Each structure stands twice: as structure tokens, then as C-alpha cells.
Amino acid sequence: MAGPSPWATHLSHAGPCSLAALRTAWLRYPNLLRRYLFSTDHKVIGLQYAFTSLFFLLVGFSLAVLIRWQQAYAGQPLPLLTLLVGEVNAPGGIMLPEFYNQLGAMHGTIMVFLGVVPLAVGAFGNYLVPLQIGAPDMAFPRLNLASYWFYAAGGVVMLASFFVPGGAAMSGWTSYPPLADFAPQGQTWWLAGMLLLVLSSLLGAVNFITTIVQLRAPGMTWFRLPFFVWTQLITSFLLLLAFPALQAAAILQGMDRLAGTSFFLPSGLMVGGQAVDVAGGGSALLWQHLFWFLAHPEVYVLVLPAMGIVAEIIANNSRKPVFGYRLMVYSIFVLGFLSFTVWAHHMYLTGMGTTISAIFQATTMIISIPSVIVLSALVLSLHGGSIRFNTPMLFALAFLPMFGIGGLTGLPLGLAATDIPLHDTNYVVGHFHYLVAPGTIFALFAGIYHWFPKITGRMMNETLGRLHFAGSLVTMNLIFFPMLMQGMAGVNRRLWDGGAIYQHAEPVLYLNVPMAHAAFGLALVQVFFIVNLFMSLKGGRRVTANPWEATTLEWAAPTPPRAHGNFDELPRVYRGPYEYSVPGMDVDFLPQHVPDAKAGA
Amino acid sequence: MEIPYTSEPRPDTGLTNPKIGIWLFLASEVMLFGSLFSAYALLRMGAETWPDQSAVLSVPLATLNTVILIVSSATIVLALAAVRAGRIDAYRRFMGLTILGGAAFLVVKAFEYSDKFAQGLVPATDNFLALYFTLTGLHALHVVGGLVVNLYLWGPGVRMWRTDPARFTGRIEVAGLYWHFVDVVWIFLFPVLYLL
Numbered sequence: 001m002a003g004p005s006p007w008a009t010h011l012s013h014a015g016p017c018s019l020a021a022l023r024t025a026w027l028r029y030p031n032l033l034r035r036y037l038f039s040t041d042h043k044v045i046g047l048q049y050a051f052t053s054l055f056f057l058l059v060g061f062s063l064a065v066l067i068r069w070q071q072a073y074a075g076q077p078l079p080l081l082t083l084l085v086g087e088v089n090a091p092g093g094i095m096l097p098e099f100y101n102q103l104g105a106m107h108g109t110i111m112v113f114l115g116v117v118p119l120a121v122g123a124f125g126n127y128l129v130p131l132q133i134g135a136p137d138m139a140f141p142r143l144n145l146a147s148y149w150f151y152a153a154g155g156v157v158m159l160a161s162f163f164v165p166g167g168a169a170m171s172g173w174t175s176y177p178p179l180a181d182f183a184p185q186g187q188t189w190w191l192a193g194m195l196l197l198v199l200s201s202l203l204g205a206v207n208f209i210t211t212i213v214q215l216r217a218p219g220m221t222w223f224r225l226p227f228f229v230w231t232q233l234i235t236s237f238l239l240l241l242a243f244p245a246l247q248a249a250a251i252l253q254g255m256d257r258l259a260g261t262s263f264f265l266p267s268g269l270m271v272g273g274q275a276v277d278v279a280g281g282g283s284a285l286l287w288q289h290l291f292w293f294l295a296h297p298e299v300y301v302l303v304l305p306a307m308g309i310v311a312e313i314i315a316n317n318s319r320k321p322v323f324g325y326r327l328m329v330y331s332i333f334v335l336g337f338l339s340f341t342v343w344a345h346h347m348y349l350t351g352m353g354t355t356i357s358a359i360f361q362a363t364t365m366i367i368s369i370p371s372v373i374v375l376s377a378l379v380l381s382l383h384g385g386s387i388r389f390n391t392p393m394l395f396a397l398a399f400l401p402m403f404g405i406g407g408l409t410g411l412p413l414g415l416a417a418t419d420i421p422l423h424d425t426n427y428v429v430g431h432f433h434y435l436v437a438p439g440t441i442f443a444l445f446a447g448i449y450h451w452f453p454k455i456t457g458r459m460m461n462e463t464l465g466r467l468h469f470a471g472s473l474v475t476m477n478l479i480f481f482p483m484l485m486q487g488m489a490g491v492n493r494r495l496w497d498g499g500a501i502y503q504h505a506e507p508v509l510y511l512n513v514p515m516a517h518a519a520f521g522l523a524l525v526q527v528f529f530i531v532n533l534f535m536s537l538k539g540g541r542r543v544t545a546n547p548w549e550a551t552t553l554e555w556a557a558p559t560p561p562r563a564h565g566n567f568d569e570l571p572r573v574y575r576g577p578y579e580y581s582v583p584g585m586d587v588d589f590l591p592q593h594v595p596d597a598k599a600g601a
Numbered sequence: 602m603e604i605p606y607t608s609e610p611r612p613d614t615g616l617t618n619p620k621i622g623i624w625l626f627l628a629s630e631v632m633l634f635g636s637l638f639s640a641y642a643l644l645r646m647g648a649e650t651w652p653d654q655s656a657v658l659s660v661p662l663a664t665l666n667t668v669i670l671i672v673s674s675a676t677i678v679l680a681l682a683a684v685r686a687g688r689i690d691a692y693r694r695f696m697g698l699t700i701l702g703g704a705a706f707l708v709v710k711a712f713e714y715s716d717k718f719a720q721g722l723v724p725a726t727d728n729f730l731a732l733y734f735t736l737t738g739l740h741a742l743h744v745v746g747g748l749v750v751n752l753y754l755w756g757p758g759v760r761m762w763r764t765d766p767a768r769f770t771g772r773i774e775v776a777g778l779y780w781h782f783v784d785v786v787w788i789f790l791f792p793v794l795y796l797l
């Protein structure tokens with residue numbers, strides 16, 4: 001969005017307060033709406049997704065800071081808190097357990113469904129997939145627009161739920177019944193918001209798959225697709241086929257809450273010492289099956305796009321083709337299929353029986369194989385490269401070991417014998433945060449630094465970027481590594497008092513304090529990013545269309561890519577996506593759209 | 602720039618965008634109803650007692666509805682054939698019949714529901730009725746959705762026939778696929794809820 005901003009014209013026209021000026025402004029206004037709010041251009045929608053999801057990441061992160069503070073200083077008054085969240089939630093500066101539970105449930109919900117996935121798929125996928133396959137737009141531009149607005153509506157419903165009587169959902173991001181069936185009204189809002197988000201992701205998934213299948217430019221055969229596009233394709237299939245299970249579950253829970261059914265309520269259920277007046281005969285396990293049938297594939301929705309971004313950035317900055325491109329593609333296919341077969345590893349403690357448990361232990365061990373292959377291929381891609389250590393590359397490189405820690409800590413969770421002591425402890429929280437925070441979110445940061453020059457024609461500032469990187473890496477590890485230690489000492493997750501009731505865990509409880517401080521530190525270093533982002537929009541160093549000397553098609557488009565159509569002329573593709581350091585050439589990269597080997601020079 | 606393959610098939614895939622889109626959408630719908638059918642199976646297997654379904658519900662009315670939906674599935678095929686043959690009047694007739702079929706289905710369903718309510722049978726009564734109302738209610742919503750689309754294509758949507766007949770034909774085909782899906786779901790619901 002470089003060049004003169006239409007807002008500026010708009011303002012200067014409206015300058016003197018004459019009737020004519022007002023009229024011009026008024027006439028312009030619908031145009032602006034169409035251009036920035038209701039555009040069907042995939043790039044505008046991608047940016048809408050980007051800004052909205054970054055906002056939600058910030059909201060979700062703020063909730064997490066409050067959670068960490070509470071765990072470190074449970075019961076100690078903090079007058080500022082009453083100011084921030086109100087007398088009802090923190091009377092006299094002491095956070096009420098009910099409010100603490102809302103923080104936990106909504107942190108998870110917001111981060112996963114409103115932050116990371118919309119940024120990874122809605123923003124990166126939307127902006128890049130049509131460009132990387134050489135298409136003028138998505139296959140269904142109007143569905144794309146609808147998908148964004150359903151997402152935004154879901155977000156509004158979720159945020160609004162904080163202000164309804166009884167507050168937001170408070171039964172965990174997993175919303176397990178029977179608890180969730182009896183939670184205050186906020187839970188119903190959660191269900192409604194979730195249905196909107198499912199609708200949004202359904203429209204998005206249909207659109208992505210159709211686009212990738214149908215709109216590849218001439219010559220863009222399947223095995224010339226950048227790895228990022230592959231990851232988006234598999235991700236879309238997961239969203240398409242896994243989300244309906246949560247849709248069904250949300251409908252059933254809605255019926256339980258609003259129509260008095262007992263889908264999830266067993267017979268003879270007592271709440272607060274009293275028998276509940278329901279028909280009974282339901283099953284709380286049913287919810288868990290449906291929820292995890294979605295939520296395990298969902299964790300791959302969280303990592304696949306990250307792997308895609310990292311692959312692009314590593315190939316580009318090590319000036320080498322990625323190692324084992326086809327193997328990586330086959331691996332994520334296997335990963336996609338298997339991700340539908342492992343969900344009950346979240347349920348080893350439910351007494352579902354040893355046979356079922358054995359099956360899910362086996363599938364869980366098998367699914368780690370393709371993940372390890374992709375990770376190893378990415379590491380091997382570095383071998384022998386001449387690496388440029390710029391900010392995007394630093395984030396991408398850090399992704400590798402962080403994701404590695406996350407994956408390795410998953411293995412003991414996948415085996416019932418070791419999961420039984422670890423389940424529902426802070427160890428699990430540490431495990432998946434290593435994957436999602438210094439894993440996926442680092443990849444997303446890498447992507448922002450990497451593609452910013454394509455979107456704006458300007459570079460982000462390197463120094464601020466490096467400060468942001470180093471600060472985030474250190475503080476994230478200070479937050480998440482102690483979780484693994486506490487969990488192994490037996491400290492449960494989601495505790496209002498930070499585990500103070502666990503005498504045996506005394507030696508590790510003090511860690512709550514440095515974790516809280518590190519969370520504040522993490523918040524502070526994000527200032528480098530926010531300042532950098534907005535400053536570089538106007539003041540970043542100007543660059544040409546392909547500043548990273550990259551090979552894929554988005555860099556063949558003008559900067560910024562043309563509104564409605566992307567390319568000056570639709571490209572034709574002559575080769576695979578990572579032709580770096582081809583022997584016998586004058587330059588070390590050969591773009592996909594350049595016809596003849598010599599012409600690349 | 603125009604989006605390619607909105608009405609002509611892409612040579613190497615042999616498909617148009619809307620056709621892929623609707624199949625993907627239906628795949629997702631299969632997972633939705635599949636999840637609900639699994640919920641039915643799990644709850645029924647775990648139940649100590651289960652009512653005699655055909656005694657609680659009205660099998661004759663459901664049989665009538667099954668016939669109505671199957672017929673309307675046939676008329677939408679005829680509507681598509683008429684469009685392909687360029688006979689727009691016949692198209693409107695068959696599409697009109699399809700719409701009537703959908704509406705008739707909903708009317709019968711409304712009779713069934715009010716009959717149950719009159720007997721004091723509601724979703725909260727037991728898990729069988731809870732499943733019955735949830736599954737048939739969701740299915741009825743799908744019928745309503747189909748009706749809205751079909752009404753549009755029967756009324757104002759026909760304009761496209763003159764400006765872009767290929768695209769219009771594609772739309773009827775897509776609407777038809779959706780309508781068949783709604784029919785197929787009912788054909789599973791009928792035995793599972795009324796007969797088994």
C-alpha cells in the first residue's frame with residue numbers, strides 16, 4: 001500500500017469546510033469502504049485478516065500476562081487490576097477465581113481461533129497463495145470477503161461475552177461438559193462465536209482448495225508449487241473436514257444449555273450437592289471425542305503454515321533449494337491423514353479402555369515420523385548454504401529448535417504410561433506452547449519481516465527486528481521452560497493459586513515469579529515490533545520488487561501487487577520453486593517465471 | 602482481471618470452480634452430519650433403555666416426506682436437463698415443482714413437530730427425542746437454505762440465463778447437487794430415527 005494514500009486525498013479535499021467539500025467527501029466514502037472494508041481483492045482481505053488477528057494476538061497475550069501475574073502473586077492486592085478489569089472481577093485488587101477462569105478459557109480460545117490460525121491462514125494464506133501460484137485472485141472473491149466478516153463477527157461475539165452477566169466462558173478453551181453445560185451465559189456466547197468461526201473457516205477452506213487446484217498459472221505443475229502452498233492446501237483440508245466435528249459438538253452443547261437436553265449429562269449427576277433435574281443418559285466423553293476430533297487436526301493447522309513459511313525463508317536465505325522437497329510434500333500428506341487418527345491421546349485418563357488407548361498410542365508414535373522428517377529436511381537445507389542472517393532468517397532458524405523441543409516433549413505425552421502423571425499439568429502447557437509460541441508465532445513473525453517489503457515496498461528496520469527477536473527468544477524460554485519443570489514436579493495447570501496447594505512441588509513453585517516477570521519482558525519487547533511495523537510503513541527503506549532475490553512468483557509481481565489482478569501480465573512458470581545457486585550461472589537465483597536459463601542473469 | 606474457470610472447465614482438471622467448491626462444501630457437511638450420527642450411535646450404545654422409536658414417531662408421515670424429497674430430487678434433475686436443452690419455461694416449471702416439494706416437506710415436518718409438542722414430547726424429554734429434534738431440525742434448516750437458493754434461481758436469478766447461460770447452467774447444477782445432498786441426508790435419517 002505504498003504511494004499516495006487515498007485517505008490523504010480524502011482529507012485534503014475535505015479541508016475547507018465548504019458544502020462542496022463535504023459532498024466530495026461523502027461521495028468518496030462508499031468508495032473507500034469498498035476499497036478497504038468490503039473489497040474482494042485477496043490482498044486487502046489478507047491485510048484485514050492480518051491486522052485483526054494481530055489485534056487479537058495482543059488481546060490474548062494481555063490475558064496471558066494477567067494469568068502469569070496471578071499465578072505468581074495469588075491473593076496479593078494490585079489496585080491497578082481493579083482499574084483494569086473492574087470491581088466485579090477484582091474487588092480490592094484481588095482477582096476472583098471466576099475471573100481467572102475466564103482469562104484462561106478466553107486466552108486459549110482467542111490465541112488459537114482468533115489469533116494464530118487467522119494470521120497463518122487468513123492473512124498469510126490469503127495474501128500469498130494466489131500470488132505464489134500466479135493467479136489473479138482467489139477462486140471465489142465474494143466468499144473470501146464473507147469469510148473475513150464471519151471471522152470478525154465471531155471475534156466481536158467472543159469479546160462481547162466478557163461484558164455479559166457472569167462474564168465470558170470459564171470452562172477452559174476445551175469447554176468440557178458437564179462443567180460447561182452449567183457455566184454462566186458467557187458459555188453460550190462462546191458457542192455462538194465458535195459457530196461463526198467455523199463458518200468462516202469453512203468458506204476459507206473451500207476457497208483455498210479450489211484456488212490451488214484451479215488457478216495455478218500455466219506451467220505451475222503440482223511439484224513446482226512452493227512448499228508454503230502445499231502447507232496451505234493440507235491445512236485447508238484439515239479445516240474443512242475437522243471443524244464440522246466441533247460444529248456438531250457446539251450445536252449439541254447449545255441444545256443442552258438452551259433446550260434442556262442431556263447430550264453430555266449422565267444420569268444421576270449432582271451439582272453443588274444436589275441432583276440435577278435433567279433426563280440424563282448423556283455422555284461427557286462424547287464431547288471430548290468430538291472436540292479432540294477437531295482439536296488435534298487443529299494443532300497441525302497451527303504448525304503446517306508455519307513450516308511453509310519457514311521453508312520459504314530458509315531456502316531464500318541459505319540460497320539453496322530446500323532439502324528433499326518431494327519428501328517434505330509427501331510427509332505433510334501423511335501428517336494430514338494421520339492427524340485424524342490420534343485425537344484420543346488427549347483422553348488417556350478418561351478410562352476409555354486399554355485397547356483403544358493402545359491404538360491411539362500407536363498412531364501417535366507413527367505421526368511423529370513425518371513431523372521429524374519435515375523438521376530434519378529443514379535443518380538439512382541449511383547444510384552448505386551461504387546463510388544471510390537477517391531478521392526473518394533469525395526467527396525462522398529459531399523456529400527449528402523450539403519446534404523440536406515442543407515435538408520431543410510431546411512423545412512422553414503420547415504414551416499412556418508417561419502421560420498419566422503428566423496429563424493436565426503445566427508440562428502439557430509447556431509442550432504445546434513451545435510448538436505454538438516460539439514455534440508457530442516465531443514463524444509468523446519471520447513471515448511478516450520477510451513479506452513486508454512485497455506488501456509495502458519498504459523494508460522493516462533490521463536493528464529493531466533483531467532486538468525484537470533476541471528479546472522474544474530469551475523471554476519465551478524463560479516462560480515456557482519452567483512450565484516443563486513444574487509439570488514434572490506434578491503441578492497441575494489452570495490453578496488460581498499457581499499451585500500453592502502442592503507441598504511436594506515447593507522447590508519449583510518460586511518459578512512462577514520469574515515466569516511472570518519474563519511475561520512482562522515479552523510484552524515489552526513486542527514494542528520493538530509494533531513500533532517497527534508502523535514506522536516502516538511510512539519510513540522504511542524503499543526497495544525494488546524483489547529485494548531478497550527470491551525465486552517464487554509473488555516476487556515477480558509489482559510491489560505492491562496490482563489491485564484486482566496482481567500481475568501486470570499473468571506469469572508462465574518454467575521450473576521448480578527453489579532454483580538457487582544453480583551451477584554455471586552468473587547470479588545465484590533463477591526465478592520460476594524467467595523463460596531461459598541465461599535470461600535469469 | 603477475470604477469474605478463470607467460473608463456467609468453463611479447466612482442461613487439466615476437467616472441472617469448474619463452482620463444481621469443486623460445492624463438492625468440498627458437501628464433504629464438510631458429510632463430516633457435520635457424520636459427527637451427529639456418531640453422537641447418536643455412541644449415546645444409544647451407552648443407554649440403559651431406549652424407546653421404541655417407531656412407536657414414538659409417525660412412520661407414515663416420514664414415509665410421505667421421504668417420497669416428497671425423492672420426487673423433488675428428480676424434478677431438479679429435470680430442471681437441469683431443461684436448462685441444458687435451452688428450454689427455460691420447462692426449467693421454471695420443474696424448479697417450481699422442486700420448490701413446492703421442499704415447502705411440502707417442511708409443512709409435514711411442522712405437523713410432526715407440533716404433534717410431538719402437543720403430547721408433551723420435547724427435546725428435554727429424553728436423549729432419543731433430543732437427537733430426533735436436533736438432527737431433523739438441522740436437516741430442516743438445510744432444506745430452508747436450499748429453498749432460498751432455489752427460489753432465487755427460479756425468480757430473479759433467471760436473468761443470468763440471458764447474460765451468461767453457461768454460468769447459469771453451472772449454478773443450477775450446483776444447486777442440484779446440494780439438493781440431492783439434503784435428500785440423501787434424509788434417506789439416512791429416516792431409517793435411523795424412525796425404523797431402527
Ligand code: HEM
Nearest residue numbers: 299302303345346368407410411413414423424428432435
Ligand atoms: C510431534 C508430536 C506430538 C506429540 C506426540 C504430541 C502429543 C500430545 C499429547 C499426547 C497431548 C495430550 C497431553 C495431555 O493432555 O495429557 C498433547 C497436548 C497438546 N498438544 Fe501435542 N503433540 C505433538 C505435537 C503437537 C503439535 C505440532 C502441536 C501444535 C502446535 C501440539 C499442540 C498440543 C496442544 C495444544 C495440546 C494441549 C491441549 C490441551 O489439553 O489443552 N502438539 N500433545
Ligand SMILES: [Cu+2]
Nearest residue numbers: 296343345346
Ligand atoms: Cu493431539
